[in-house]
Amino acid sequence: MVDRVVAYYEAKEERVAALVSPLEVERILKARTGEGLCVSGAAMSEDAVMQSLEAVLETSVRTQHPLFLNQLYGESSAVSVGGEAALAVLNTNAHTYEVAPALTLVERAVVERVGRLVGWERVDGLTTSGGSMSNLYALHLARHAADPEVAKRGASGRSAPSCAFVSEDAHYSFLKASRVMGLGDDNLVAVSTDRASGAVDVDSLEAAIEKSRAEGRVPFFVGTTAGTTVRGGFDDLGAVSEVCARHGLWHHCDAAWGGPALLSESLRAAMRGVEACDSVALNFHKLLNVALPCALFVTRHPRSFGVNATHAPYLFQDEKPFADLDPGDKSIQCGRKADALKIWLAWRAEGDRGLARTVDACVDLARRAADKVRTHPRLDLVFEPTFANVCFRPSPRQIAALDDPDARARAARRLPPLVKREMHARGCALIGVTTHRYAGDAPFFRLVVAHGNSLEFSDLERTLDLIADISEEPALLAEALSQ
């Protein structure tokens, strides 16, 4: 099986993805193995198991393809795939030094490196199962720092609700975390962003904090973003830190997407002020091509992890050799995969410079794509790019020429998903479609460059031209223009 997987990884395929229905997956699986998706409980032959894997590979999206431009992740580097395989055979948990001596030390080394990059003298941290979990850690540790009684007595004992602040463009995981934590949607305040840059409006932030306080709520947290999900915008970390200092709030930076800018000489300025943050989330599985998942949460307040300590006697005993190195009591999990190995190996293989080259290449490709869109007669740039995201939409002459503004608007709304679907069905590229409050009603393409080492600009150019061409194909236009 491993041989087959390696061959899949090394193969160069034309198509990014087939637009495959569940019925087709079922049919392909049945044809190969005699059984569909359902787990029947019968044991299969070795060959049928291999064919099951084959069917999964065949009906999956090829995220390793340079034209998978759909998400904030893409390929996994060879060294990180090797690291993942090592984790599967080491098959242990980063909860105690005893069962994971090398792996807990490797995690510690990665945490320390990131702490130095951020500019902190003290640091502690953990890999988590993703950026959403890192943001949950941030809110949780911050609430505990502000009000340690909650961990013991619960939030319902507090007369005034705690509240947190993020920008309108912050990741939706803050909202999910607010619900999990019993903060509630009402107590996660979304502050407006600057139309041009996508950065949080710092004056509005301070006004929102003061307003919440006047309403009897207790502000405790500001979550900024370095590299917003849709636009790739960077909040002004230094300015927000000043606001947080004035009001005594925890400042967490969600740098899951944009954090690798710290490695780049030309991009580091976008993270100016990050050293004043209290915690940072950073994902290595996004721009840096480490096999999913490889997400890190770091803080300059090591003791804040104390909220998670439960001192379970079956795992954590003081008499154990090197028990002080056990990371388990810092986590909200018990078992935890030692994902840090993947970035540790990748960092050794590529060095700061190699990683920086990847980041710079992605951002450079995105800038060139935006330049191409800007001058393209049938494409419109939606936002000036600030990172590796390119937001644009097709604007075919046939729609622009419509007299009826309602019909024009309707067609503009319908077109992008149709074009996307057609691209997907042909397997030529996969690019997401979304909306944004500063981009009118119509959806647009959000093209993400996360293949810094394999994507050629000529492929990107060809893809943009193809989007413009498909947008003018008669059948598709007819569907967009229909009542």
Add this chain to the structure above:
Amino acid sequence: MVDRVVAYYEAKEERVAALVSPLEVERILKARTGEGLCVSGAAMSEDAVMQSLEAVLETSVRTQHPLFLNQLYGESSAVSVGGEAALAVLNTNAHTYEVAPALTLVERAVVERVGRLVGWERVDGLTTSGGSMSNLYALHLARHAADPEVAKRGASGRSAPSCAFVSEDAHYSFLKASRVMGLGDDNLVAVSTDRASGAVDVDSLEAAIEKSRAEGRVPFFVGTTAGTTVRGGFDDLGAVSEVCARHGLWHHCDAAWGGPALLSESLRAAMRGVEACDSVALNFHKLLNVALPCALFVTRHPRSFGVNATHAPYLFQDEKPFADLDPGDKSIQCGRKADALKIWLAWRAEGDRGLARTVDACVDLARRAADKVRTHPRLDLVFEPTFANVCFRPSPRQIAALDDPDARARAARRLPPLVKREMHARGCALIGVTTHRYAGDAPFFRLVVAHGNSLEFSDLERTLDLIADISEEPALLAEALSQ
């Protein structure tokens, strides 16, 4: 690297683990690569990266070894390692059908299979990053079902605290989850267990619920355990379900460890009544030897996942083909690894019967080990085994012969960790040491059998004898007996 990893996996090693200090890891790494653990930022040669991996393998614990008897997990089966490698090259997230068509369907198939095993007509579920996260989902969904306003307004708006109930032997993740959720330690009530069986005392549970209500708290959740962490005890799920029905509470069963009993004809009775539960946590990476992590949370209330929905427009659009199959809005994460592939492949390879054989073999080995302990002149059984956990302690004649009861008690407290450390240092077996309120002050060994397919009873016998022998070694005894 993958070749090296496969060779490591296939090698048969004598030693389970070296007792290696951080300095030794550093020294071995430096000797092999010229650099220590620290991420210096310099790029290394390919050979040095390979040597880095080599040093990690060399200084790691060999959990694949049948005498790794330390945790509720052990080896990873070959088919699941293949599945993990496939996930690393497919490198995608189970958040949308679009980017993970086959993988989201595979997850669905596993969820449905487990739903049928439990005995439910309707089921929905997700793989999570571990059993702790599954228990967090349970508490979170249950609170939302009981009080949907919390998600919007937050817990602090509620005058009466919500409260949840688990047994004293429940996993500590319930406590961690209570803190994250703002319930607080005070509102997680630990109910006493039966001394003989380790099951929650159902009368005490009902009394605790009534007492909490009388105190003005709002009970909403009972978490039972099928296979407790230390003893392997099973709560009476049917009886607790009746209590929950009477009081209108969500009944979650943490079957992370014991759940595979559902597959075994002879053990299934221990799970009687599970079909009346509202949700279940089940880990395939424990007894069933699937590569870590492979944890599942299932519920018979599919709509309860609604609390996590945020409808992020960049991921979830109704016009997308098969958008109704997107699992992302059910999760508290954004990206989420498609771990279900590993158990799906393993289930096809081994069938119900193959998996059941593994479970039965573990439990049988544990019973035989307990029999051996029971009749051993220098070992004491601490609990009658109810699953694959064997709790025992050495009782050397030299300690029993001490006249001074204080000295006897002190020596008994000191001995097990010393013996464990010696076993660890010799690399002959790794077995955990813990305490329990029904086992006096002295720690004892908790031996866990999670290697149903590779562990020979003769090895287990030899290990038990070795523990008895080491316990009587003069140097070690002297340390235990010293003032």
